[in-house]
Amino acid sequence: MSRRVVRQSKFRHVFGQPVKADQMYEDIRVSKVTWDSSFCAVNPKFLAIIVESGGGGAFIVLPLAKTGRVDKNHPLVTGHTAPVLDIDWCPHNDNVIASASEDTTVMVWQIPDYVPVRSITEPVVTLEGHSKRVGIISWHPTARNVLLSAGCDNLVILWNVGTGEMLLALEDMHTDLIYNVGWNRNGSLLVTTCKDKKVRVIDPRKQQIVAEKDKPHDGARPIRAIFMADGKIFTTGFSKMSERQLGLWDLSNFEEPIALQEMDTSNGVLLPFYDADSSIVYLCGKGDSSIRYFEITDEAPYVHYLNTYSSKEPQRGMGFMPKRGLDVSKCEIARFFKLHERKCEPIVMTVPRKSDLFQDDLYPDTPGPEPALEADEWLSGKDAEPILISLRDGYVPVKNRELKVVKKNILDNRPPPGPRRSHSNADISSPTLEEVLEEIRALKEMVQVQEKRISDLEHKLCQFTNGTD
Structure with a gap:
């Protein structure tokens, strides 16, 4: 049998x-x-x-x-x-x-x-x-x-x-x-x-x-x-x-x-x-x-x-x-x-599981958002496996990172390896400043739209008031 x-x-x-x-x-x-x-x-x-x-x-x-x-x-x-x-x-x-x-x-x-x-x-x-x-x-x-x-x-x-x-x-x-x-x-x-x-x-x-x-x-x-x-x-x-x-x-x-x-x-x-x-x-x-x-x-x-x-x-x-x-x-x-x-x-x-614990067998380390190579390194012949991250504590998306386009090689703008020095502070703060300026610009546009809307409503209200007097 x-x-x-x-x-x-x-x-x-x-x-x-x-x-x-x-x-x-x-x-x-x-x-x-x-x-x-x-x-x-x-x-x-x-x-x-x-x-x-x-x-x-x-x-x-x-x-x-x-x-x-x-x-x-x-x-x-x-x-x-x-x-x-x-x-x-x-x-x-x-x-x-x-x-x-x-x-x-x-x-x-x-x-x-x-x-x-x-x-x-x-x-x-x-x-x-x-x-x-x-x-x-x-x-x-x-x-x-x-x-x-x-x-x-x-x-x-x-x-x-x-x-x-x-x-x-x-x-x-x-x-x-x-x-x-x-x-x-x-x-x-x-x-x-x-x-x-x-x-x-x-x-x-x-x-x-x-x-x-x-x-x-x-x-x-x-x-x-x-x-x-x-x-x-x-x-x-x-x-x-x-x-x-x-x-x-x-x-x-x-x-x-x-x-x-x-x-x-x-x-x-x-x-x-x-x-x-x-x-x-x-x-x-x-x-x-x-x-x-x-x-x-x-x-x-x-x-x-x-x-x-x-x-x-x-x-x-x-x-x-x-x-x-x-x-x-x-x-x-x-x-x-x-x-x-x-x-x-x-x-x-x-996958149905009764336990509330983290399931290691379902979630091995997975590719994260950090690149393993720069463009020029890859073009020169280097290969690298993806940089893996653990999902044990869940994944929290990283803060908005600005994409910069430059005519020269972007590797020239990378900070030197090792401990950060005072002269690199400007490099660290510049993306944050750009984010703030972008938000200010968007808020200004929003204020302009709202001001125009308020002005139009006030104009209509005046017409309505004049028409009923």
């Missing part, structure tokens, strides 16, 4: 649930652009969503705590002259976000901690180098101020945002439209997928293709690829019969997949979101009403189905919270921000 053995996993019982209705974000006009982007980006401070905007492109930034109905006059981030296609928060500064647009530019924005009175129209820096629309942007995981952009000109460009300069341009590597680009854990390699049905692993600093796989999925629909923490590559795509597939590949033997599974026959492109700490991949399809999650292990079949979260409404986009933004007291291991036509619905993934 055989006995069934259940695979042991601490994530076997993970389940997803939506938040209460008053904790959702409502009345948001989510962009209707036909582009396979997530349309949403989130960090421990802010939620950003690409929205419909007349006369150009825009996205809205909301503090996480500002739930409920969003004012139709809420300030936007506007500056692009064509629709915004992708947005991404800087992993090393929670107040900095980059946006890519059909107008061929990439813009980097500084978002204040307070809600601005007017729309933000002036980016910190505008990066120009693409000749066609830019649909993909991604920050380097460990190097400060390094930003990647990929456009419909089949070109991948790496920028130093701190100087506003182009570091590298990866030309003649892609023969057609680039579908997605992803970094590995330390930012030494890139994985790209392309309309020519090839997955390429690229060393950007050597500007050469390290490995290449032709047709990992036979179907004609777009392929997506991401790096796992151990260097393997996870892909999603379609079979010849238009069935959605997922695959796991080893760079040392790129010809045969470690695992290849068929899922269903839906049309939506599967967007993979990866949590390296738990080795779980979450698959969200455009137009789907579900989120499937799989655990990646070293045991056959290597890709283990865990569960599915389902809802009634189809999703138009998805934001994925970094691990340091989760509530560890509730054993929360992932949080999604699911976009519908007029609202954003947070979905919380939880």
Whole structure:
């Protein structure tokens, strides 16, 4: 008599649930652009969503705590002259976000901690180098101020945002439209997928293709690829019969997949979101009403189905919270921000535990906001793993840090190592002074608006009084 053995996993019982209705974000006009982007980006401070905007492109930034109905006059981030296609928060500064647009530019924005009175129209820096629309942007995981952009000109460009300069341009590597680009854990390699049905692993600093796989999925629909923490590559795509597939590949033997599974026959492109700490991949399809999650292990079949979260409404986009933004007291291991036509619905993934103590096995040390390298160090050939932080006491977002753009190398402005001396006091206090001046400027604008409103009301009152005498 055989006995069934259940695979042991601490994530076997993970389940997803939506938040209460008053904790959702409502009345948001989510962009209707036909582009396979997530349309949403989130960090421990802010939620950003690409929205419909007349006369150009825009996205809205909301503090996480500002739930409920969003004012139709809420300030936007506007500056692009064509629709915004992708947005991404800087992993090393929670107040900095980059946006890519059909107008061929990439813009980097500084978002204040307070809600601005007017729309933000002036980016910190505008990066120009693409000749066609830019649909993909991604920050380097460990190097400060390094930003990647990929456009419909089949070109991948790496920028130093701190100087506003182009570091590298990866030309003649892609023969057609680039579908997605992803970094590995330390930012030494890139994985790209392309309309020519090839997955390429690229060393950007050597500007050469390290490995290449032709047709990992036979179907004609777009392929997506991401790096796992151990260097393997996870892909999603379609079979010849238009069935959605997922695959796991080893760079040392790129010809045969470690695992290849068929899922269903839906049309939506599967967007993979990866949590390296738990080795779980979450698959969200455009137009789907579900989120499937799989655990990646070293045991056959290597890709283990865990569960599915389902809802009634189809999703138009998805934001994925970094691990340091989760509530560890509730054993929360992932949080999604699911976009519908007029609202954003947070979905919380939880592992049920009876104990109220900190769960060490669920929360290993995770990448924090401090960069491990400067841009020039990375460009010169150095690699470094992310600087890890503990979530035992929860994560508190750091104070607003100003992004400065200078024409010369920003390393020249760094204070010398060792004990601080009196002559460095000006360097320490200058960001604080700039913050104060910015707040004073915003308050002055608010006072001017209120004074005008009071004057108008007094004028109307005088007219009303004169009319009744």
